[in-house]
Amino acid sequence: MATVNAPGVVAASSDPSSDPSLRITHLLLSVQSVVVVLVSVTD
């Protein structure tokens, strides 16, 4: 049987997808690596 949420009601989430995505974390840390390399090269 389908469950229908009333409009505006957000179910309490235990969904693992609410965890931060490691892929984005890796990407943002890679930006820091690029910055460090550029600072070292241009310094």
Place this chain on the structure above:
Amino acid sequence: MLLALASLLAFYLLQRHLTTGAPIAAAARWGSTALGLAFILGAYLIAASYGHHETTNYLHGRFCPPEDTGQLCEIIRYHDDGFSHLLFFAGFTIINLVIMLTQVRHPARRPLTAPDVAALAGNAVFIAAGIAANLAFEAISHDLYVVAAVAVAAVGLLIRRRGQPVLVYYAVAYVLGLTVTAALKLAGTG
């Protein structure tokens, strides 16, 4: 200055991204506000340090040769080589602590896989190399204490919250950076 801006924006996005995870049950409501305020303070100090340094560094190089020991040049030298650096170190420390504490407040629920650890360590090696390049070949000053403080904080938090990606990254980067620096200093190359 553009690179500093890029770094700061990446830190901001990282902090925002980490907060998309659910906070720990014991998280205080004011914690998020406190971390946000601290991030703004750190960004302010870093921006102030760069603005301060750019101006006084120009005046230092343009009007204050080493033989000029007048009071005005001494003031400019202090602000170029001293005060602007202290502002930067304060902002840098605060930003990095905010990132780590945000990870503690919003822990990753999924265990790290071996490729995850490898990717984190790979990025950390770049930071470690930057730390060693800055510390090992120059006279040690406040920057050593700042790096050591971040390393101690990272390791301490990692012991309490094992397997958190950002904490693994910081611990590897700063401990490795300090270790390589010590090795180069002991080898007499620094």
